[in-house]
Amino acid sequence: MAQVTVPVAQTGSHRLRRIRSRVPIWHLFWLLIGALFFLLPVYSVVRFSLQGILPGQNPLHWYLTVFDDPNFKTSFWLSVQIALETVAVSLVLMVPTVFWVHLRLPGLRPVMDLVSVIPFVVPPIVLIVGLAPFLKTFSTWLFVRPEVLSLIYVVFALPFMYRALDAGLRAIDLKTMTEAAESLGASLPRTLVKVILPNLRAAIIGGSLLTVAIAMGEFTVASLMGFTTFSVYTYNVGTSTAYEGVALTFISLLLVWGAMLGLYLLGRGGGGAAAVAIKD
């Protein structure tokens, strides 16, 4: 009589054994070390934020205190507004520039590479000392408004936005796609909007994500220019009440992670550049 094998549902230990047999033990070890490196500080933050509570008080007392403070919302929305403005200005400036350099001036790419790393090598304090007088001369009206931070953050975000767009454009056959669109009658602006941008979606989302992270977390310039952004507010709270400050830090972590996850999910939808041909 023929033997029949019936598939049996895998138990947890079975599954673990299978994973162990597929992944070398050293990989798991380093993965664990990496996870601890990131998760331990977060755990410490959460733990500290639940301490210093008087008997009978809500365990989430410091979190509730943060949410009750009207300056929390004001500073958070100010940072969100600045972050979105920074993303918008960065995209408007960088997308057509990088597109044009890749398409028509590829010889300028090394120059662009060099320019894009300047914010890495010039400290923010030096940048602001140089930029502030210029911006003040350029527009006193703008200088006293928080929007001025967006212009400065565009410079800080330049390396990230440029690298993301550069990588995105390298991943597609820009020249052929542009020429194909032109041969079908499309102008260059139309080609950029209808053909190139949808295929740069992942790169744009990636660059925007990093720009948001920079704009939301920047402290030095905002503090020096006297704007109470979210990071400045967090610092101020931390200097007066340690527990509340740490609770606020955890909230800000969650908010930024949430924003990034949102952007990531938005970018996952499609528009991937790589078109892999199926074999005939």
Next chain:
Amino acid sequence: MTTVELRGLSRRFGNVVALDHLDLEVHDAEFVSLLGPSGCGKTTALRIIAGFEWPDSGEVLVDGHDVLGRPANKRNMGMVFQAYSLFPNMTAQQNVEFGLRVRKQSRDERAKRARELLELVGLGTAMSRYPRQLSGGQQQRVALARSLAIAPSVLLLDEPLSALDAKVRVQLREEVRRIQLELGITTLYVTHDQEEALSISDRVAVMSDGRVEQFGTPAQIYSGPRTAFVANFVGTMNRLEGTVVSSADRIVRCGPVMLNVPDPSFNHLAGETVELFLRPEDISLELLSNGDKPPEGLLEGRVTSLTFLGPVTRVGLATDLGPLLADVSSGVALTLAADTVVAIRLDSTALRSIAR
């Protein structure tokens, strides 16, 4: 009706001459192939016609009007590229509709035209697929449909099949020709594949170093090469070097052998050094018994190699004229082996003479 004429087209890239006073005339509804090795300027010529490159001098006339002043998006020329050029964010249908959308055609008109053209290229059932869901051959079919959707005055194809498998390439090139004949569209096709060019073109322009070496029908190019380059580039040729003994009688001495060359284009003076070309299929072999001499008018030769090519076998021969190649039917080749002595008959009517 659309004609294309290139007049004195020149283009240099630094020190490299891509096009050297290129002249070419393509008739209405004609299928012309630009054939040549890499770097001969064929793609540069096509890109200048399309508007993606500009010549240093010369004219590109479409229906008698110079189009060099017009940008690529105003020339109304369909182009299929060597690289897969479909827009990855669009389905096959949306790709085909793109040019019509630019021309502000209604949604219904666009959908109808896209369906017609995708059916024409045999992809009526793949309209909603994205490029990543199509094979290379299917992508190039969609690219062809997309370029035809705008009803172009001229169709330009830049080695569209070179990235495909040999079998798909043969199938698709026949489809390209069928569609071109069906639509009667003036077509310029760039390729380095001589078989491709000869099999689907009305006329072929063989190019070398930015110039047209010879422009003619596939039969003229194959049977009557006018330059040594064309003779060597198109197909396989036996090349013999000789000296004209008699101009009137068209007698050429090649080593110890005198050859009569009835080539109607023979126009050389006595004493002139010429090259004679003969295709392997124009040489036939007869087996010789041991010690026998070949009949009068035939050469003696010894088999040096046998290469099986399917229906024919290419036989390498050592002769008084130097090494020769002959194509014999593979059945006959079974009687041959290395060092077999054979009598060689040259079809002198197929001999072509070119001055050195």
